Amino acid sequence: MCPYTCYKCKQEVDITLTEALPGVKCPHCGQRILYKARPPIIKRVKAK
Numbered sequence: 001m002c003p004y005t006c007y008k009c010k011q012e013v014d015i016t017l018t019e020a021l022p023g024v025k026c027p028h029c030g031q032r033i034l035y036k037a038r039p040p041i042i043k044r045v046k047a048k
């Protein structure tokens, strides 16, 4: 699951079906342009 933000209304859209559905749109305003709000910050240090 990745948090997405609507391009138009800036609402955070929690998309779970996005990956399954071809047409994704903001449930708030219907905007179809969503972008990933924040890339998951994964800091992994490979320990030897």
Ligand SMILES: [Zn+2]
Residues within 6 Å of the ligand: 006, 007, 008, 009, 010, 011, 026, 027, 028, 029, 030, 031
């Ligand atoms: Zn929206």
